[in-house]
Amino acid sequence: MTDGFVGKVRGAGLRRRDFAAALGAGAVAFGLPGPAHAQANTLGELIRTSLGEGQSFSWAALTDLARTISKRPFAAPPTDLPEPFANLNYERYVAIRSLPGGRIWEGENRGFVAEPLPRGFVFTTRVGLFTVEDGQVRRVAFDKSRFDFGELPVKSDTADPGFSGFRLLSTSSETPWEFALVQGATFFRAAGRGQPFGIIARALTLKPGEPKGEEFPAFRAFWLERPAAGTNALVVNGLIDSESVTGAVRMTMRPGDTTLVDVETTLFPRVNLDHVGLGGSGASFLFGPNVRGTMDDIRPGAYEAAGLSILNGQGEWVWRPLNNPDTLQISAFLDDNPRGFGLLQRDRDFAAFQDDVLRYERRPSLWIEPIGEWGPGAVQLIEIPSDSEINKNILAYWRPKAPLPAGQEASFAYRQFWTWTPPARPNLAQVVATRSGRAAARRRRFAVEFQGDGLAEVPPDLKPVLSSQPGAIHNVRVWTYPERKAVRVTFELDFGTDTACEMRLLLQSGTQPVSETWLYRWTP
Incomplete structure (x- = not known):
């Protein structure tokens, strides 16, 4: 993709x-x-x-x-x-x-x-x-x-x-x-x-x-x-x-x-x-x-x-x-x-x-x-x-x-x-929220939340796979909430002088995906 x-x-x-x-x-x-x-x-x-x-x-x-x-x-x-x-x-x-x-x-x-x-x-x-x-x-x-x-005022002789x-x-x-x-x-x-x-x-x-x-x-x-x-x-x-x-x-x-x-x-x-x-x-x-x-x-x-x-x-x-x-x-x-x-x-x-x-x-x-x-x-x-x-x-x-x-x-x-809900749904955690806000100069802060039954017990080797082209990713943190079957990933995007950054994020356990793939384009 x-x-x-x-x-x-x-x-x-x-x-x-x-x-x-x-x-x-x-x-x-x-x-x-x-x-x-x-x-x-x-x-x-x-x-x-x-x-x-x-x-x-x-x-x-x-x-x-x-x-x-x-x-x-x-x-x-x-x-x-x-x-x-x-x-x-x-x-x-x-x-x-x-x-x-x-x-x-x-x-x-x-x-x-x-x-x-x-x-x-x-x-x-x-x-x-x-x-x-x-x-x-x-x-x-x-x-x-x-x-x-x-x-x-429509009359009998009014044109159709x-x-x-x-x-x-x-x-x-x-x-x-x-x-x-x-x-x-x-x-x-x-x-x-x-x-x-x-x-x-x-x-x-x-x-x-x-x-x-x-x-x-x-x-x-x-x-x-x-x-x-x-x-x-x-x-x-x-x-x-x-x-x-x-x-x-x-x-x-x-x-x-x-x-x-x-x-x-x-x-x-x-x-x-x-x-x-x-x-x-x-x-x-x-x-x-x-x-x-x-x-x-x-x-x-x-x-x-x-x-x-x-x-x-x-x-x-x-x-x-x-x-x-x-x-x-x-x-x-x-x-x-x-x-x-x-x-x-x-x-x-x-x-x-x-x-x-x-x-x-x-x-x-x-x-x-x-x-x-x-x-x-x-x-x-x-x-x-x-x-x-x-x-x-x-x-x-x-x-x-x-x-x-x-x-x-x-x-x-x-x-x-x-x-209400599509018939085809991934057997993976889905993105339920994407939030964005201002961080330090030339940076943008993001929080992406995934939710799914597979996150009720978080795999011990769970890791976020995150990248940006161009731009640089900093301060990545993973927050687990098994009581609501959710994992939240927060990070900062350093966009420098770029005017558009393509980001990609998914959760993996070992080499297997645990979530759908989140894609996002940031522009100023």
């Missing part, structure tokens, strides 16, 4: 605003330049004639459609909105709700309902919305009589705004609960039972953190397969399009205490793609025990995920605590056929946050397991400076080493676990 320092860019020029994150809407706005409305209709015509009303649906037909679109010039979706939906503020937008009986499959006792979401606020891009019933496509038309528009996405609810229990939200670019959220939304997943990530700017592919249409009664699986099919690539995505969702989402993706690049992100996810990290910066806050922490966990192809478990740096940071963890990775929320105690509203301790972890072999590449982590917890300033994804050539298709599959 290598923590390769790919680059550091001065300033906070790259910012992602998730305006709705702390407010609960759950998506990010995006804008794509493009031709006029008439040109964009070409894609709409292809969808209607290939997989529109009355057509037979299949995964093969959807991939064929994506293949056909990839051979045509890209046309950006229109973002024009009729009044009064144009220029909506957040409060007026979230006040729009479906009326009783207005949801898809409502009253059919199929275990699921889908609630279409109109365009408005930052969600200006129209998506086609269809259902699949007995193999046949049915268009979901916008019906104003199915919505309560709150204070908006169209849809921007949808939310999914499980109705298999006495109390329906929302387990997924799909809206904006290729973003979607899910959660386990009893969890509020937090991390945002991406069906496709293109060129994040690059000087020329990130490219945001977008869902252009969805086909929701009507679930069979008595099952707990809902299949969502989507068509992706962007300047560089088209694609077909199939998501099989199974809500529960852990919500599972199996994602199958087939891509058709228009150009050579040398920076593609698979299994992407974003989270907010404002401050915590390892970094407070200048935050003047009554809470001890504010973050949706505490760290990045990796099970690499060699079977090594790695934990990388997240950071809110002063400058953009990009890290690459080189690997071959990774077994799993994800942004995890390990801090499940209310005392870690003391936030009565946002309840960060309840936010889902997102663990991703590749299906099949992904080959060589890297788990890439991007940490963006942020002064607000509504920013999704953390991004993690798998970046294949080999570019995806133009004109050739590529398929990938993986399983997501939206959960």
Whole structure:
């Protein structure tokens, strides 16, 4: 496992605003330049004639459609909105709700309902919305009589705004609960039972953190397969399009205490793609025990995920605590056929946050397991400076080493676990706390705590294996707490004149690891 320092860019020029994150809407706005409305209709015509009303649906037909679109010039979706939906503020937008009986499959006792979401606020891009019933496509038309528009002056002759996405609810229990939200670019959220939304997943990530700017592919249409009664699986099919690539995505969702989402993706690049992100996810990290910066806050922490966990192809478990740096940071963890990775929320105690509203301790972890072999590449982590917890300033994804050539298709599959505790856990002590504070001049003090059943009786030959490149380590001490199955390692980093130090720490008994590997990048 290598923590390769790919680059550091001065300033906070790259910012992602998730305006709705702390407010609960759950998506990010995006804008794509493009031709006029008439040109964009070409894609709409292809969808209607290939997989529109009355057509037979299949995964093969959807991939064929994506293949056909990839051979045509890209046309950006229109973002024009009729009044009064144009220029909506957040409060007026979230006040729009479906009326009783207005949801898809409502009253059919199929275990699921889908609630279409109109365009408005930052969600200006129209998506086609269809259902699949007995193999046949049915268009979901916008019906104003199915919505309560709150204070908006919507009349019978008001133009239909169209849809921007949808939310999914499980109705298999006495109390329906929302387990997924799909809206904006290729973003979607899910959660386990009893969890509020937090991390945002991406069906496709293109060129994040690059000087020329990130490219945001977008869902252009969805086909929701009507679930069979008595099952707990809902299949969502989507068509992706962007300047560089088209694609077909199939998501099989199974809500529960852990919500599972199996994602199958087939891509058709228009150009050579040398920076593609698979299994992407974003989270907010404002401050915590390892970094407070200048935050003047009554809470001890504010973050949706505490760290990045990796099970690499060699079977090594790695934990990388997240950071809110002063400058953009990009890290690459080189690997071959990774077994799993994800942004995890390990801090499940209310005392870690003391936030009565946002309840960060309840936010889902997102663990991703590749299906099949992904080959060589890297788990890439991007940490963006942020002064607000509504920013999704953390991004993690798998970046294949080999570019995806133009004109050739590529398929990938993986399983997501939206959960309280990931199913794959190391049979080793885990990092439960990383703390950092000022020491002597040009030094930084750290305390890293490990916890696990194997530390109830501390091995007599237990030792920390600790290094830093560059920088020097001093005053290493090991503190054992068998009553709480914990070992704490404290040390000082002498960073001298260096502006970035990569540290590595694990506990060993003899030559065998007793803990997962702690990796951390310190920057001033």
